[in-house]
Amino acid sequence: MGIFEPFRAIGYITGGVPFSVQRLGTETFVTVSVGKAFQIYNCAKLTLVLAGPQLPKKIRALASYREYTFAAYGNEIGVFKRAHEVATWRRHSAKVNLLLLFGEHILSIDVDGNLFVWGFKGIDENLAPVGHIMLGENFTPSCIMHPDTYLNKVILGSQQGSLQLWNISTKTKLYEFKGWKSSVTSCVSSPALDVIAVGCADGKIHVHNIRYDEEVITFSHSMRGAVTSLSFSTDGQPLLASGSSSGVVSIWNLEKRRLQSVIKDAHDGSIISLHFMANEPVLMSSSADNSIKMWIFDTSDGDPRLLRFRSGHSAPPLCIKFYANGRHILSAGQDRAFRLFSVVQDQQSRELSQRHVTKRAKKLKLKEEEIKLKPVIAFDVGKMTF
Template identity: 25%
Template sequence: MNSDDRHNQYDEEEDVEETFVDDDDVADVAHYEGEEGDEDMAMDDDDDDDNEQGDGGERSEILLEDDSVQGFFAHKEPVFSVDLHPTKQNLVVSGGSDDRAYIWQLDTGEQIAELSQHGDSVSAVRFSSDGSLVATGGMDGKIHVYSVDKREQCATLDGPDEIQFVDWHPKGNVLLAGAQDASLWMWSLPTGDFMHVFAGHSAPVTCGRFTNSGRNIVSGAEDGSLIVWDPKTAAIVRQFTSQDERFHQGAITSLAIARDDQVILTGSVDATAKLVHVNGSILGSLGNATESVEAVGLCDVLPLAATGSVDGSLSVWDINTMRLRTTLRHDDSVTRVLWHESSPMLTSVSMDCSVRTWDARTGECVRVWRGHQAGIMDLALTHDGRTVVTASDDGCCLVFSE
């Protein structure tokens, strides 16, 4: 996420004391409420030209169709990140360019807590693997960590520059963050003890995560490099760079890791995706897009990969043969894709304001949901894949369910 392009700093006239508060008396908020909040915005044809949402840019028309079953509307500016609690799937955390993050309830849209305010946009939010903690990372270079059950802040982490992503170790309360200053940092929680800084990229780190076993860390950067790290020593285990002409010749935007941790898929602004093995082999290039590949995913149950592009294409690949199976399509940039757990179903979101679920075996679009008034930036899926939570440039989070 580029801080110049994707967020507006929320300037406070006075310093605001950090808070982590309950909000049991949240008033019902009208869907797409006006700035004054006194009356619902009229959604008929006569008012279409006057209605705008957040900072999502100009739109030729307002989408009148709304398939959402619930929503959260406390954010008044674009929402960048959303995550579902791993066990209590009725709890959602979201963060956005209003410098704020909230925990709220999926089924009612009720605000459970407002988390401590950042000094700049909240670029990443994530529940820990066991759900006991939640972290919010900001473009102010700070990470706030809270106890979910006690609703208390337990640590504020400093060190990196603007936070690009956060990720939790799959088997312990260890937090990883990637930053604009080309570094990655790691801490032990809830104490907040610093563990390692990872130095090896020469440009902002754009994506990264622990492997599924937790034995390694994988990160990608704007310099076109992909690095596999040893989290115990912060040493580089494997590195792929643009010096190898078979690899990316542009910034890496996204990555996915196979369930067995042996294969990594990366997307890049060079309009390709690359499939690599952790042993250092470059297995192949997936090149169906005409513009930047912004989203990638690997299926857990079949040897399939998905790549989503700024050109609106969503390509499904057979990774055994490296052949294109089918090309699916949104009407605008594909921003995020998620494979369903233990299923060949795939859900994607786009700047065209839609959520679409596909059967990757047939290429059939089995579901289309609409309701946002601006592009969708992030999504989270319940374990059964039947409910989707979205974060949008229109300043809203919506819930869609079968």
């Protein structure tokens, strides 16, 4: 290893790639990208349990299955067992944008519309895809999902606004949905049979019956930007969460067909991912502001409250210093935050500059930015003796 070879990122919680959530036994884990590497957190306390190796290029998509992590970077897909790379899949000639865990297969899609099916039984020997589909012209894939109970079938959304239903086994296109004349930015299956939710760039959310190609209900938050992520609650509450490019999370009541609550300052950047925990009243969100947050729905009015979070600088650091014999790093950034990062135990990292900003801003009826510190341009550290 060279003296200046990257080892791991400090203070990098998550990047602009959707996370991958999986349940192992009684525990839930989330895999996130941090530039050219991936990290895995245990959702019980959002503790870091594994950091992956540095890859040649930035990660563009993630998927996970048991102890395996699949990371797309450039035209290639790396297969990792825990932190060790066991295979590299090379067949794409364009950048891979989407990955989907599909039974005992991984589906990968590149920007040119090539869909490859990979099997991960005997992963060390089988490096060739088991299937290939060319999606055709005038269809630039933007999202992919598997509708529950639909055997061997996936739905793909496009930047042109249409959606297609494909049978992966027979490699045939079964149906094309015309869409709503706006780019499809997110699509997700619902707990109800034959029903999906589709988010569009114009800020509208379409809850749609795919069996009859009929609209069930349409929600709109066009004032908050494009719909960037969606997730249905599975704990019995009829809720749909939507994230926007403005950093706002909206909670929609499907039974009453109206907006239930809004988390206005959920994140300082665009929402990248949303995920309701299985059979729990807990929603996890990640954003381009370098943070993961978990929200719990346990209040009498039905509004979510922040349960736990991990965050780092949302804008570049301006000055940093080692502290406590090199075990910690003090850092000030353009995001008006002064932070302590632990080099040894990641969960000890925290913000020092401002406490309970959200609560104070709400009480004073001000924006969080208005009560934060001015940007720190210099600082020094010394020991106090008594």
